[in-house]
Amino acid sequence: MAKIKIQAAPSIRRMPSYLHIIKQARNCGCEYISGTVIAEELQLEPIQVRKDLAITGVIGKPKKGYPVKDLIKAVELFLGWNTHKKAVIVGAGNLGTALCGYTGFREHGLEICAAFDTDCKKIGTKIHGIDIYDKNDIADYIKKCKIKIAILTLPSEYAQEAADILVKSGIKAIWNFTNLKITVPENVAVQKEDLSSGYAMLGVMINASS
Amino acid sequence: MAKIKIQAAPSIRRMPSYLHIIKQARNCGCEYISGTVIAEELQLEPIQVRKDLAITGVIGKPKKGYPVKDLIKAVELFLGWNTHKKAVIVGAGNLGTALCGYTGFREHGLEICAAFDTDCKKIGTKIHGIDIYDKNDIADYIKKCKIKIAILTLPSEYAQEAADILVKSGIKAIWNFTNLKITVPENVAVQKEDLSSGYAMLGVMINASS
DNA sequence: TAGATTGTTAATCGATTAACAATC
DNA sequence: TAGATTGTTAATCGATTAACAATC
Numbered sequence: 001m002a003k004i005k006i007q008a009a010p011s012i013r014r015m016p017s018y019l020h021i022i023k024q025a026r027n028c029g030c031e032y033i034s035g036t037v038i039a040e041e042l043q044l045e046p047i048q049v050r051k052d053l054a055i056t057g058v059i060g061k062p063k064k065g066y067p068v069k070d071l072i073k074a075v076e077l078f079l080g081w082n083t084h085k086k087a088v089i090v091g092a093g094n095l096g097t098a099l100c101g102y103t104g105f106r107e108h109g110l111e112i113c114a115a116f117d118t119d120c121k122k123i124g125t126k127i128h129g130i131d132i133y134d135k136n137d138i139a140d141y142i143k144k145c146k147i148k149i150a151i152l153t154l155p156s157e158y159a160q161e162a163a164d165i166l167v168k169s170g171i172k173a174i175w176n177f178t179n180l181k182i183t184v185p186e187n188v189a190v191q192k193e194d195l196s197s198g199y200a201m202l203g204v205m206i207n208a209s210s
Numbered sequence: 211m212a213k214i215k216i217q218a219a220p221s222i223r224r225m226p227s228y229l230h231i232i233k234q235a236r237n238c239g240c241e242y243i244s245g246t247v248i249a250e251e252l253q254l255e256p257i258q259v260r261k262d263l264a265i266t267g268v269i270g271k272p273k274k275g276y277p278v279k280d281l282i283k284a285v286e287l288f289l290g291w292n293t294h295k296k297a298v299i300v301g302a303g304n305l306g307t308a309l310c311g312y313t314g315f316r317e318h319g320l321e322i323c324a325a326f327d328t329d330c331k332k333i334g335t336k337i338h339g340i341d342i343y344d345k346n347d348i349a350d351y352i353k354k355c356k357i358k359i360a361i362l363t364l365p366s367e368y369a370q371e372a373a374d375i376l377v378k379s380g381i382k383a384i385w386n387f388t389n390l391k392i393t394v395p396e397n398v399a400v401q402k403e404d405l406s407s408g409y410a411m412l413g414v415m416i417n418a419s420s
Numbered sequence: 421t422a423g424a425t426t427g428t429t430a431a432t433c434g435a436t437t438a439a440c441a442a443t444c
Numbered sequence: 445t446a447g448a449t450t451g452t453t454a455a456t457c458g459a460t461t462a463a464c465a466a467t468c
Contacts, residue, residue: 006411006414006415006418007458008458008459009411010458010459010460011459012407012410012411012414013404013407013408013410013411014407015407015410016389016404016406016407016409016410017389017391017404017406017407020389034424034425034426035425035426036424036425042391043391043393045460045461046425047460047461047462048459048460048461050425050426050427051427051459051460051461054426054427059426059427060425060426060427061425061426061467061468062424062425062426062427062466062467062468063423063424063425063426063467063468064424064425064426064468065424065425065426066426078414078417079410079413079414079417080413080414080416080417081413085416093311094307094308094309094311094312094338095308095312097304097307097308098304098305098307098308099304101303101304102304102305102405104405104406105409108406108409108413110409128304148416149412149416172416172419172420173412173415173416173419175408175409175412179226179227179230181227181252181253183253187419189412189415189416189418189419191408191409191411191412191415193405193408194223194226194227195312195314195403196226196227196314196318197222197223197224197225197226197227198223198385198401198403199226199315199318199320199385199401200222200223200225200226200289201216201219201222201223201401202359202383202385202399202401203289203290203291203318204216204222204288204289204290205216205383205399205401206290206295206358206359206382206383206399207288207289207290208216208399209382209383209397209399210382217434218434218435220434220435220436221435244448244449244450245449245450246448246449255436255437256449257436257437257438258435258436258437260449260450260451261435261436261437261451264450264451269450269451270449270450270451271443271444271449271450272442272443272444272448272449272450272451273443273444273447273448273449273450274444274448274449274450275448275449275450276450
């Protein structure tokens with residue numbers, strides 16, 4: 001299998017905000033929504049919205065815009081948000097706990113089935129209704145429940161070690177919230193989420209404005 | 211004041227990972243570190259590391275690399291991580307709580323002074339040692355303590371309303387964790403952090419790999 | 421019809437990568 | 445000296461923006 005290389009990442013990243021607006025339109029009973037309207041709402045250029053939406057394959061109608069229902073379906077299909085997916089949380093610390101409590105993922109097809117930790121005090125308890133198990137049992141659990149997605153929220157120093165176990169157990173996608181780059185086989189997708197890079201942007205902006 | 215428009219955002223976003231590596235080198239007693247070594251560690255191209263580091267103004271030595279101590283100072287200066295900054299958390303829910311407990315910011319100059327919420331049960335208590343106050347008192351607090359940074363972790367529907375109050379109270383930078391784009395005056399910096407865009411990337415990668 | 425909006429093709433812009441002389 | 449590494453200049457690549465014909 002070829003290395004997963006995603007084209008048009010900036011466009012993909014904008015999709016959720018489009019989806020949000022389009023769903024609002026649907027809830028207002030609109031049948032069509034124009035790229036112009038979406039752009040205005042998000043303070044973007046209309047041409048950028050049109051280019052992005054073209055990726056999903058939906059055909060708009062001149063003068064009216066895009067058919068709302070079709071567009072929602074197409075964006076969700078494109079993002080894979082229409083299919084049910086099971087995930088585990090690896091590391092039930094601050095961030096892991098917060099993600100367990102975040103209900104937004106479920107609306108987009110992601111079910112968090114379990115969390116794993118090394119802390120005896122946490123093991124056996126629940127956070128936000130999600131069971132916390134012993135991290136040593138993670139391989140068995142992933143195999144048994146055929147989990148394909150893991151959310152890495154443990155201390156960075158254990159990230160690679162955990163990733164190796166996850167991959168060996170059959171995980172195909174890792175959402176990496178640690179600040180280390182992990183090494184995985186070609187056929188495993190990794191999405192790195194990096195708070196410190198956002199904080200860096202904030203810092204530079206503050207520098208620039210003062 | 212001109213609209214804050216940041217050049218070279220991708221370079222800025224990579225700086226924290228460089229800094230991490232460089233600090234490791236310092237802790238190992240290295241006096242110099244080459245762009246080649248940093249690149250290898252992060253699986254980047256050496257030329258990209260050199261170009262990025264050039265932004266900070268540090269001059270490297272052919273054959274040796276960059277002076278570690280100077281480089282750390284320069285990157286921290288560039289990111290504004292060398293100066294002490296005070297911030298408040300607006301919305302002590304899941305994410306707000308997680309950020310209160312995250313100690314990493316303090317190392318980079320950010321002190322979270324207080325959190326604000328509307329929930330009577332939370333007001334008056336502490337999370338991770340940080341006081342939670344009534345959201346109605348936020349304007350007074352910001353003015354009194356001369357806070358310039360606010361971290362927005364409340365439900366999206368209150369984001370704009372809160373932002374307006376923050377700006378009026380003197381906040382100059384907002385780290386926006388809601389999924390709405392907020393509108394602020396030109397001289398206020400906003401850094402939007404968007405989990406759903408990362409989740410979108412993950413979804414597309416999973417689609418692509420199966 | 422007139423006019424708003426789409427989708428295509430071309431132009432611009434910025435970021436990444438390549439090539440290579442300078443240098444310690 | 446030889447060779448690794450820097451920093452500069454140029455080339456490539458991809459994303460954004462502009463222009464405009466097509467169309468409902």
